[in-house]
Amino acid sequence: GQNIDQPTEMTATEGAIVQINCTYQTSGFNGLFWYQQHAGEAPTFLSYNVLDGLEEKGRFSSFLSRSKGYSYLLLKELQMKDSASYLCAYMDSNYQLIWGAGTKLIIKP
């Protein structure tokens, strides 16, 4: 299979914070992407990291460590509408996206 890994499912409480991890192994790297996909809907782009560090965008932040092959998506002040699958993907040396299987996030009241 592809050498990118993320948890299958996570559960969190409304109003809390959750961190979704993604690890990858590749010799050629051109960025790390996060997408959100609600059930039965199209994936939508959330974030892009190509340099190490944290990128913040409202309630969502994404972190990258290239040396560790590691990224996470941080969701703050969770809302019920954040229940969705979160897809991690890295761009390889051929500029193609390699996708993780997705993390299904369940938000409980």
Place this chain on the structure above:
Amino acid sequence: DVKVTQSSRYLVKRTGEKVFLECVQDMDHENMFWYRQDPGLGLRLIYFSYDVKMKEKGDIPEGYSVSREKKERFSLILESASTNQTSMYLCASSTGDRHTGELFFGEGSRLTVL
């Protein structure tokens, strides 16, 4: 608003039938992609195109072909459908910089092959 439209949300076909999945985007994007999405697996790239009349094989092109006669339309063809092609098919497009990973997806076509 950016829009990628897939012709059919749900299809049921029989083994051996020819299947056409159509995708149209209204953003004047150069790049278009066909993926399939299966439970427990990441999106897998079937074919992509960076220009009209141009096509490139992705990771799993076997059993599929594509057509891009116009910039806005990218069709996926299953010449002879088989049960292992039962899946969700997602079309996507992106701007001219082929290095961009920001894709715009259609809502998907769920194909069942009996």
